[in-house]
Amino acid sequence: MQRVNKYRFILDSSSKKYKCPNCGKFSLVIFIDSETGELMENYGRCDRESKCGFFYHPSKDGFQNCTNSKVLNFSTHDFFPSFHKNGLVEFSMKNENNFLKYLSSLFGTSIANSIREKYKIGTLSEFNYGTVFWQIDEQKKVRAGKVIQYFETGKRTKNITWMHQILKKKNEISDFNLSQCLFGLHLTQEEKISIIALVESEKTACIMSVIFPDFLWLSCGAKGEFKLTKLEPIKHRKIIAYPDCEIQKNGSTTYQEWKRKATEFNRLGFDIYVSDLLEKEANSAQKTYGIDIADFFMKEINRD
Structure with missing residues (x-):
């Protein structure tokens, strides 16, 4: 009898697609952990292979038994990340947003401003003055800008985008290989x-x-x-x-x-x-x- 391989991580065979973190389209086929049944929404492959090519496999993050997988290729996005210009960060910090107003209500304006300077929190006027959480790595390279809209109460809305997606829409950049890092790194x-x-x-x-x-x-x-x-x-x-x-x-x-x-x-x-x-x-x-x-x-x- 021929031995049948058991794969722990398999691509979802249903028709459901998720939002791709790189191109922003709902074209991401996610992985499923066959041992637990968990939907692994942060791992998957974008169907837009020629225009995006995003691929992120669970074995990148140390999961056990991941070598037994149907797909072993890794995306070039992780090896050749794109970076935003540092000047864009400083420019974005000139305006106010609701999250900063919330911090001011909690701790006062002085402390709120110190948090903005420390973590490099920006504002995106084109996104209804959304809060930009810049991801800057240990080499001071700007890897990403996550943009979230908040109310002055500190509650977030469901409106989230990324700076590279905004820049693409404005035709200021043509491509961007998103490779995130910790916020505050x-x-x-x-x-x-x-x-x-x-x-x-x-x-x-x-x-x-x-x-x-x-x-x-x-x-x-x-x-x-x-x-x-x-x-x-x-x-x-x-x-x-x-x-x-x-x-x-x-x-x-x-x-x-x-x-x-x-x-x-x-x-x-x-x-x-x-x-x-x-x-x-x-x-x-x-x-x-x-x-x-x-x-x-x-x-x-x-x-x-």
Whole structure:
């Protein structure tokens, strides 16, 4: 009898397509973890092979048994990333946005301005004065500009885009190979703080940098972005990860998923501890809401 290979990661065979992080079109076929049934929305292949060519495989992020996969090619986007001009960052920091107004309401204008300067937070007037979270790597190269619209209350809208997509529409660039890094990564070469605290959202990193300044707060950008390629530049640092307190579609919590990944990463030489603070301290209502570490401490501060 012929041996049948079992592939852990397979491309979704359904007709459903997701938004490609490179070209912005809903043409991404995602991977499925055949062992857990998890839809891996951050990994996949763009169907627009000639015009985009984006391909991101789970084996890039240290998942076990990934060599047994139907597709082993990697995208050239990860090896030849594009960069934005540094002047674009400085230009974008001249205007105000609702997120900065929210920070001012929390901490005052002076501290809000210091957060803007520290993390290089810009504003995109063409996107209804959306907040630009620039991803600047340890070599001070600008890898990406994630643009999110906020209300003055600090709540985000569903309107999200990327600076390279805006520039393409304006015909200021013709192509861009998106290769993301951690938000705040440039600070690892500036700050002398030894312990890095890693969270999901950029907003959380900014707020926690004020509440607990003894840590260097960085953001991976989303729960699915806690991955090897983003963490590699801080491999030599002690990392405490604070995942949001939420239940995923497959029934597991983000804490459980991050802890599983951290165990694999630590075998590769990392020093990552995944905090269970929210798992232990958050009440049922907070867990249903899906709070993050900033939500938790802001409530504690307000209570005091």
